[in-house]
Amino acid sequence: MPHLTILYTPDIEPLADMPGLCSKLAATMQTVRDEAGKAVFPTGGIRVLAYPAAHHAVADGSGPYGFCYFNLRMGRGRSAATHQAAGQALTDCASLHLAPLLAAQKVGLTFQVDEGPEVFDARFGNLHPLFAAP
Amino acid sequence: MPHLTILYTPDIEPLADMPGLCSKLAATMQTVRDEAGKAVFPTGGIRVLAYPAAHHAVADGSGPYGFCYFNLRMGRGRSAATHQAAGQALTDCASLHLAPLLAAQKVGLTFQVDEGPEVFDARFGNLHPLFAAP
Amino acid sequence: MPHLTILYTPDIEPLADMPGLCSKLAATMQTVRDEAGKAVFPTGGIRVLAYPAAHHAVADGSGPYGFCYFNLRMGRGRSAATHQAAGQALTDCASLHLAPLLAAQKVGLTFQVDEGPEVFDARFGNLHPLFAAP
Numbered sequence: 001m002p003h004l005t006i007l008y009t010p011d012i013e014p015l016a017d018m019p020g021l022c023s024k025l026a027a028t029m030q031t032v033r034d035e036a037g038k039a040v041f042p043t044g045g046i047r048v049l050a051y052p053a054a055h056h057a058v059a060d061g062s063g064p065y066g067f068c069y070f071n072l073r074m075g076r077g078r079s080a081a082t083h084q085a086a087g088q089a090l091t092d093c094a095s096l097h098l099a100p101l102l103a104a105q106k107v108g109l110t111f112q113v114d115e116g117p118e119v120f121d122a123r124f125g126n127l128h129p130l131f132a133a134p
Numbered sequence: 135m136p137h138l139t140i141l142y143t144p145d146i147e148p149l150a151d152m153p154g155l156c157s158k159l160a161a162t163m164q165t166v167r168d169e170a171g172k173a174v175f176p177t178g179g180i181r182v183l184a185y186p187a188a189h190h191a192v193a194d195g196s197g198p199y200g201f202c203y204f205n206l207r208m209g210r211g212r213s214a215a216t217h218q219a220a221g222q223a224l225t226d227c228a229s230l231h232l233a234p235l236l237a238a239q240k241v242g243l244t245f246q247v248d249e250g251p252e253v254f255d256a257r258f259g260n261l262h263p264l265f266a267a268p
Numbered sequence: 269m270p271h272l273t274i275l276y277t278p279d280i281e282p283l284a285d286m287p288g289l290c291s292k293l294a295a296t297m298q299t300v301r302d303e304a305g306k307a308v309f310p311t312g313g314i315r316v317l318a319y320p321a322a323h324h325a326v327a328d329g330s331g332p333y334g335f336c337y338f339n340l341r342m343g344r345g346r347s348a349a350t351h352q353a354a355g356q357a358l359t360d361c362a363s364l365h366l367a368p369l370l371a372a373q374k375v376g377l378t379f380q381v382d383e384g385p386e387v388f389d390a391r392f393g394n395l396h397p398l399f400a401a402p
Contacts, residue, residue, distance in 0.1 A: 001378070003275075003337060003378075005275065006323075007137075007139065007183055009183070018322070018323040019323050021323075022323050022324055022325040023325045023329055025325065026325035026326070026327075026328070026329055027328075027329070030328060043327050043328050044327055044376070045327075045376070046325075046326065046327050046328070047324070047325075047326050047327075047335045047337070047376065048324060048325040048326075049275055049277070049321040049323075049324045049335075049337075050321060050322055050323040050324065051185065051319065051321060051322055052322055053183035053184060053185060054152070054184055054185055054186055055140075055152040055153050055155075055156050055183075055184040056156055056181070056182060056183045056184065057156040057157045057159065057160035057180075057181075057182040058160070058180065058181050058182075058261075059160075059177050059178055059179075059180050059181075059261065059264075059265060060160070060161075060164060060177050060180070060265070061157055061160055061161070065261055067181045067183075067259075067261075068259075069137060069181070069183075072254075080253070083253040083254045084254060086254070087253075087254030087255075087256060088254075088256075091256045091258055094258070095258050102259065102260050106260055106261050106264065107259045107260060107261060108178070108179070108181065108257070108259045108261035108262065109257065109258045109259030109261075110135070110137075110255075110256070110257050110258075110259070111254070111255075111256045111258065112250065112252040112254060112255050112256075113252060113253050113254035113255075114250065114251050114252055114253065115251055115253055116251070116380065116382065117251060117382045117383055117384070117385060118380040118381060118382055119348070119351040119355075119381050119382065119383055120340075120351045120352060120354070120355030120356075120379070120380060120381035121355075121378075121379075121380050121381075122355060122356075122359045122378070122379045122380075123376070123377065123378050124359055124362070124363050124377045124378075124379065125335075125336075125370065125375045125376040125377030125378070126370050126374055126375060127326070127327065127333055127335070127374050127375060127376035127377075128376065130327075130331075130374065131327060131328070141271075141273065141317055143317070185319065187317035187318060187319060188286070188318055188319055188320055189274075189286040189287050189289075189290050189317075189318040190290055190315070190316060190317045190318065191290040191291045191293065191294035191314075191315075191316040192294070192314065192315050192316075192395070193294075193311050193312050193313075193314050193315075193395060193398075193399060194294070194295075194298060194311050194314070194399070195291055195294055195295070197398075199395055201315045201317070201393075201395075202393075203271060203315070203317075206388075214387070217387040217388045218388060220388070221387075221388030221389075221390060222388075222390075225390045225392055228392070229392050236393065236394050240394055240395050240398065241393045241394060241395060242312070242313070242315065242391070242393040242395035242396065243391065243392045243393030243395075244269070244271075244389075244390070244391050244392075244393070245388070245389075245390045245392065246384065246386040246388060246389050246390075247386060247387050247388035247389075248384065248385050248386055248387065249385055249387055250385070251385060
């Protein structure tokens with residue numbers, strides 16, 4: 001955690017610059033702070049993954065409508081202010097990056113932050129130690 | 135919202151007509167009504183996205199078993215009767231559409247409706263205004 | 269249910285043997301028992317689905333970091349001990365299988381078990397009856 005998953009319609013690919021968007025969102029996640037000024041997301045836990053749909057239908061199907069859904073799943077127990085700060089920073093980042101797309105196409109954009117309902121949680125890779133605080 | 139995500143094994147692709155299924159499910163979402171006769175899903179918020187798995191294993195792996203999982207995530211606060219009406223209408227739609235597939239292959243089909251656990255929710259595209267009530 | 273969804277960065281594909289991992293995880297799911305020694309997961313309900321991301325960013329983007337996220341969604345109402353047993357058995361399976369990958373690359377691995385928030389749940393395929401208890 002935190003995991004940011006992006007589900008989108010492939011028609012937005014040419015103007016969305018998805019690799020650039022993923023990088024900017026990951027960088028933005030590193031900057032989010034809580035009320036005490038502490039980093040909210042451990043660098044070693046940041047993941048952004050983007051998936052174009054193979055098939056889709058949007059709204060009433062009457063036009064060439066695109067769609068991009070952002071879902072950030074974060075650990076439980078953060079304050080409402082932290083949820084809001086994280087969501088707003090990432091939405092602002094995506095909004096700025098996708099301005100050229102929005103100027104050219106009709107696209108639904110939604111950003112949601114979830115606190116996961118996990119009942120078991122294990123990390124067993126070798127990435128976190130690279131970014132552990134000294 | 136509402137978002138209907140379909141995860142499936144690619145072996146069902148030839149008989150499932152996924153583009154047609156996505157369109158029919160989106161059209162069905164437009165028809166769902168609550169107890170007061172009001173449309174449950176705003177047209178501008180309807181999205182159906184389908185993803186074939188790159189790799190999979192189903193049941194005990196002993197046969198050529200397929201799988202299709204439907205997950206509808208909708209806004210919170212609807213009644214149990216509305217959940218049931220939405221789920222049943224969409225399951226009926228999928229069941230009818232997939233009858234030729236079921237007649238030919240062994241396929242697990244599951245439809246679930248979730249109320250999301252979101253703690254932040256933003257819409258920042260240009261699609262909703264097209265379908266806003268006058 | 270149970271559904272195990274795997275989201276991963278495609279750079280791990282050569283060493284991860286994803287088809288083999290899916291099969292082993294499905295086989296492991298068949299072996300999980302609750303406190304009374306009863307199988308936790310009905311064989312006919314087992315599904316493992318793996319999806320490589322089309323685009324991604326991991327950690328601070330400074331290195332060729334990979335990522336593999338396992339999410340098991342299971343039915344509600346199981347004990348904490350059962351959640352722990354299921355999560356641990358599947359994490360152990362994945363850890364053993366991915367040892368060659370971890371020896372060669374920097375990869376974040378996370379396994380989470382969720383109890384789903386479903387408000388509607390329907391099975392309408394023809395797979396479960398094949399595995400029903402006599």
